[in-house]
Amino acid sequence: MAVVLKGLRVLVVEDRGLIAGKITRALETAECVPVGPASTLKAGFDLLTSEGDGLGAAVLDIDLRGELVYPLAEALRARCVPMIFVTGFAASAIPEPWTTVHHISKPFRDTKLLTCLKAALSGRPAQPAPSPAVLSDAYSRAVATVLETRNLIEETRILLPKRGAPEQN
Known part of the structure; x- marks a missing residue:
C-alpha cells in the first residue's frame, strides 16, 4: 500500500527554531x-486540542529544553495518531514503551525524515534497538549535556555572520 503524504496534517513539536523550520519545510515540500511548530509541551497539547481528530501524524522532539515529550506522545497514541521522534538521543536512551516508535537522529536529511514518516504511517512498528546495557543516570545526563552543547554550537555557527562580511543594520 502506498503511503500518501499530500494533504496530511502533521503536528510538529520541536524546541529549536532552526530545526523546526527544517522539519516544516520538508513537510511542505x-x-x-x-501544524505548529510548538516549542513546549503545553503548546503541543494546545495544538492537539485545537486540531481535534484532524491530525494525521506527528513529528516530535523528545527533549523540549529539559521537558520530555512522552505525555504528549501518550495522548497521540491514545488517538491512534502515528508519530516519529526526531531526537539527539541514542536509540538505547529511548525508554521501553517508546522503542517501537520510528525515530531519526539529529542532524537529519529531509529524505530521511519523510521516509521515516512514511514508515510510521504504514503501521509497522520500528524495530527496537538491540537490548542495550542499562544506562546509568549520570551517563544519561552527560549525554544530554553534550547534545545540548552541540545544538548550541550549531545554532551559533548558523547565526554568526561570516568573517569579512559587512554587518547588516
Whole structure:
C-alpha cells in the first residue's frame, strides 16, 4: 500500500527554531500541512486540542529544553495518531514503551525524515534497538549535556555572520 503524504496534517513539536523550520519545510515540500511548530509541551497539547481528530501524524522532539515529550506522545497514541521522534538521543536512551516508535537522529536529511514518516504511517512498528546495557543516570545526563552543547554550537555557527562580511543594520 502506498503511503500518501499530500494533504496530511502533521503536528510538529520541536524546541529549536532552526530545526523546526527544517522539519516544516520538508513537510511542505512533500505537500503535507504542518501544524505548529510548538516549542513546549503545553503548546503541543494546545495544538492537539485545537486540531481535534484532524491530525494525521506527528513529528516530535523528545527533549523540549529539559521537558520530555512522552505525555504528549501518550495522548497521540491514545488517538491512534502515528508519530516519529526526531531526537539527539541514542536509540538505547529511548525508554521501553517508546522503542517501537520510528525515530531519526539529529542532524537529519529531509529524505530521511519523510521516509521515516512514511514508515510510521504504514503501521509497522520500528524495530527496537538491540537490548542495550542499562544506562546509568549520570551517563544519561552527560549525554544530554553534550547534545545540548552541540545544538548550541550549531545554532551559533548558523547565526554568526561570516568573517569579512559587512554587518547588516
